[in-house]
Amino acid sequence: xxxxxxxxxxxxxxxxxxxxxxxxxxxxxxxxxxxxxxxxxxxxxxxxxxxxxxxxxxxxxxx
Amino acid sequence: xxxxxxxxxxxxxxxxxxxxxxxxxxxxxxxxxxxxxxxxxxxxxxxxxxxxxxxxxxxxxxxxxxxxxxxxxxxxxxxxxxxxxxxxxxxxxxxxxxxxxxxxxxxxxxxxxxxxxxxxxxxxxxxxxx
Numbered sequence: 687x688x689x690x691x692x693x694x695x696x697x698x699x700x701x702x703x704x705x706x707x708x709x710x711x712x713x714x715x716x717x718x719x720x721x722x723x724x725x726x727x728x729x730x731x732x733x734x735x736x737x738x739x740x741x742x743x744x745x746x747x748x749x
Numbered sequence: 750x751x752x753x754x755x756x757x758x759x760x761x762x763x764x765x766x767x768x769x770x771x772x773x774x775x776x777x778x779x780x781x782x783x784x785x786x787x788x789x790x791x792x793x794x795x796x797x798x799x800x801x802x803x804x805x806x807x808x809x810x811x812x813x814x815x816x817x818x819x820x821x822x823x824x825x826x827x828x829x830x831x832x833x834x835x836x837x838x839x840x841x842x843x844x845x846x847x848x849x850x851x852x853x854x855x856x857x858x859x860x861x862x863x864x865x866x867x868x869x870x871x872x873x874x875x876x877x878x879x
Binding site: 707710711714715717718721722724725728731733734735 | 847851854855857858861862864865867868869871872875
């Protein structure tokens with residue numbers, strides 16, 4: 687397939703678009719993994735949200 | 750062919766202003782120590798900046814400049830040949846779906862980031878001497 691006299695511009699435009707989209711996806715995925723890693727580290731050190739420390743109280747007459 | 754990389758055309762200029770509004774939004778959002786205050790200031794800028802959207806849409810009708818007039822959303826139907834219109838619409842749908850997906854993933858990351866922030870605050874409060 688001949689891209690004509692503007693082949694360089696067309697190929698460059700596709701290349702830049704692919705690179706930017708790939709970088710965007712990699713950035714979001716890397717950020718997710720980083721936040722998960724930090725959370726796992728904090729939980730390993732015993733830091734938990736207040737809501738995570740609340741134990742459900744048994745309803746009267748059922749326990 | 751327009752025969753130029755840049756011209757101070759009404760459509761190009763109004764979209765350039767939109768780019769500056771996006772950059773300003775990001776800068777303003779991160780300019781405060783308190784994230785809630787940053788979010789409030791950024792949301793006000795967002796509301797004010799949305800005035801630019803109809804200006805972008807109708808810029809090609811209001812000003813006679815290098816950019817062609819409306820060619821997709823028209824009362825008498827698209828003025829583009831189907832061989833170009835179909836790929837254009839297909840890619841418009843594809844990019845919309847891609848960016849919605851990335852936005853949802855980024856929102857999930859933001860939820861996790863805020864959880865990390867609150868846990869670190871708890872950790873700091875629980876530290877001896879705090």
